[in-house]
Amino acid sequence: xxxxxxSIFIENRQGTLLQVLDLFKRAGIQIIATNxxxxxxxxxxxxxxxxxxxxxxxxxxxxxxxxxxxxxxxEIDNEAGRxxxxxxxxxxxxxxxxxxxxFIVDGKGILIFRTDNPAWAAEAIxxxxxxxLSEKDLPSLV
Amino acid sequence: MDINSPYFHPEFETLSRPEIEALQLDRxxxxxxxxxxxxxxxxxxxxxxxxxxxIRTLDDLRRIPFTTKQDLRATYPFxxxxxxxxxxxxxxxxxxxxxxxxxxxxxxxxxxxxxxxLARCLWMVGLRPGDVFQNSSGYxxxxxxxxxxxxxERLGMLTVPAAAxxxxxxxxxxxxFGTTALHAIPSYAARLYEVMKAEGIDPRRDTxxxxxxxxxEPHSEEQRQRIEEMLGVKAYNSFGMxxxxxxxxxxxxxxxxxxxxxxxxxxxxxxxxxxxxxxPEGEIGELVLTTLRREAMPLLRYRTxxxxxxxxxxxxCGREHKRLDRMKGRSDDMIILKGVNIFPIQIEQILLxxxxxxxxxxxxLESAAENDTMLVEVELQELFTDDYGHLEKLTKEIQQRLxxxxxVTPRVRLVPPGSLPRQEGKAVRVKDLRxxx
Numbered sequence: 104x105x106x107x108x109x110s111i112f113i114e115n116r117q118g119t120l121l122q123v124l125d126l127f128k129r130a131g132i133q134i135i136a137t138n139x140x141x142x143x144x145x146x147x148x149x150x151x152x153x154x155x156x157x158x159x160x161x162x163x164x165x166x167x168x169x170x171x172x173x174x175x176x177x178e179i180d181n182e183a184g185r186x187x188x189x190x191x192x193x194x195x196x197x198x199x200x201x202x203x204x205x206f207i208v209d210g211k212g213i214l215i216f217r218t219d220n221p222a223w224a225a226e227a228i229x230x231x232x233x234x235x236l237s238e239k240d241l242p243s244l245v
Numbered sequence: 246m247d248i249n250s251p252y253f254h255p256e257f258e259t260l261s262r263p264e265i266e267a268l269q270l271d272r273x274x275x276x277x278x279x280x281x282x283x284x285x286x287x288x289x290x291x292x293x294x295x296x297x298x299x300i301r302t303l304d305d306l307r308r309i310p311f312t313t314k315q316d317l318r319a320t321y322p323f324x325x326x327x328x329x330x331x332x333x334x335x336x337x338x339x340x341x342x343x344x345x346x347x348x349x350x351x352x353x354x355x356x357x358x359x360x361x362x363l364a365r366c367l368w369m370v371g372l373r374p375g376d377v378f379q380n381s382s383g384y385x386x387x388x389x390x391x392x393x394x395x396x397x398e399r400l401g402m403l404t405v406p407a408a409a410x411x412x413x414x415x416x417x418x419x420x421x422f423g424t425t426a427l428h429a430i431p432s433y434a435a436r437l438y439e440v441m442k443a444e445g446i447d448p449r450r451d452t453x454x455x456x457x458x459x460x461x462e463p464h465s466e467e468q469r470q471r472i473e474e475m476l477g478v479k480a481y482n483s484f485g486m487x488x489x490x491x492x493x494x495x496x497x498x499x500x501x502x503x504x505x506x507x508x509x510x511x512x513x514x515x516x517x518x519x520x521x522x523x524x525p526e527g528e529i530g531e532l533v534l535t536t537l538r539r540e541a542m543p544l545l546r547y548r549t550x551x552x553x554x555x556x557x558x559x560x561x562c563g564r565e566h567k568r569l570d571r572m573k574g575r576s577d578d579m580i581i582l583k584g585v586n587i588f589p590i591q592i593e594q595i596l597l598x599x600x601x602x603x604x605x606x607x608x609x610l611e612s613a614a615e616n617d618t619m620l621v622e623v624e625l626q627e628l629f630t631d632d633y634g635h636l637e638k639l640t641k642e643i644q645q646r647l648x649x650x651x652x653v654t655p656r657v658r659l660v661p662p663g664s665l666p667r668q669e670g671k672a673v674r675v676k677d678l679r680x681x682x
Binding site: 108110111112113114119140142144145147149166167168169170172201202217 | 625626627628629630631632633636658659660661662663664
């Protein structure tokens with residue numbers, strides 16, 4: 104129901120993003136989705152990739168500050184309004200969303216989000232029969 | 246008191262060099278005798294086989310060991326006292342850094358002598374009864390508050406103990422009470438001007454300000470001139486430290502070229518901080534002071550850790566008391582920011598309390614507009630969250646705890662592990678990018 108996302112602490116200066124991406128390149132791990140906000144002094148680079156555990160170890164070995172977090176990956180149909188429907192089922196369950204980003208793969212929309220109420224989110228998923236991705240699905244996404 | 250006299254204490258201010266030195270020898274001998282009433286010095290003298298009678302010339306001063314801030318801490322709280330505690334009427338204390346703070350005790354005679362010394366300074370720069378003196382120093386343990394307060398009263402000025410902060414109220418006092426003289430740290434003087442400007446007040450037109458006493462914060466000659474230009478005043482440098490009472494140790498005369506150190510109060514030495522030998526006249530070294538008028542806590546050859554030099558030559562004002570140049574820095578790692586003394590170890594000890602942080606940090610001091618600021622960069626141990634909010638909360642918490650410890654609010658920036666500069670394996674702790682003085 105959840106997948107592992109990597110969060111990497113990077114300084115807001117030229118070259119720090121590339122340092123991380125190069126590391127994935129060298130390790131032969133493909134990035135599926137990523138998110139980085141424009142903050143002043145530092146950024147948290149969030150990455151969904153094919154082999155999170157392997158990437159986590161490589162990043163650690165490089166001395167980077169990295170965190171592995173479970174996030175929900177909800178699959179929705181590639182149609183107008185489906186995102187709203189999915190989020191409505193979480194809101195109705197009282198789930199608040201810390202952050203969210205999305206991408207499209209194989210004609211399906213994927214919503215990635217983290218919540219501080221994972222149990223409620225899981226309830227909302229089974230109640231509304233939402234389709235989610237799990238760790239084993241990751242390699243097949245690329 | 247002759248209001249037209251340039252001297253507050255003509256009997257001391259007009260002494261010639263030989264007269265100053267004769268007075269100093271007499272007072273030094275009395276001070277050393279008096280130190281025998283203090284167990285710390287008694288033990289010191291015993292250790293080096295020194296008897297008070299051995300001090301026959303001023304050069305004999307060099308037979309006495311140095312006193313350090315460490316000695317003051319080790320004898321905390323009252324171990325440096327040379328009089329019974331019942332004779333003391335006040336104490337001032339510096340902020341505790343590593344372990345004990347330092348305590349300075351005063352008898353009534355000490356407080357009187359202190360007020361007299363600083364009143365002499367204020368008179369020297371042309372302040373007289375009839376002037377209105379406003380003090381923007383923090384009162385309390387900080388000696389710039391009470392020190393200036395009693396001195397300005399001693400001189401006979403109307404005093405406005407405005408204390409620190411509340412800039413708009415400060416300006417209202419200046420305009421409403423006709424303040425003619427102000428004591429402020431240089432960055433605050435500049436801040437006052439900025440706020441006056443924003444309020445549509447022209448200090449030259451709308452205030453009676455004419456004299457500014459500035460000190461406690463390193464500043465350049467250019468900064469002084471800019472402040473004088475902005476506020477339409479003459480700004481005079483002041484030097485003091487709580488171990489020597491506080492402000493009033495040395496002060497600029499109207500020549501604004503070096504601060505006369507009152508040699509009827511202190512014997513001044515400039516030594517090489519490594520070899521502890523005297524440096525040649527006019528060269529920079531560590532300022533070492535011996536008190537000549539202190540009852541409660543006489544200090545012999547106290548290492549101030551301030552680096553400065555004696556300006557060679559005679560001052561055109563006629564006073565033959567030596568002149569100290571601006572302070573050039575410190576022989577230890579103390580930082581002076583906005584008049585507050587800060588040791589990096591204080592910052593380090595706070596950072597150590599956060600398990601999310603590594604022990605590496607970098608303090609950067611910068612001049613931003615008219616304000617000196619401190620940036621503390623610290624390395625994250627690891628990323629304990631994926632959430633910006635958590636990092637921000639941590640940053641705020643660090644900032645708050647640092648503020649409580651060092652009394653100024655630094656900017657705090659989290660940086661990745663291993664990203665701070667190191668030199669020869671040793672971490673760089675402090676980077677001072679402030680405008681040099």
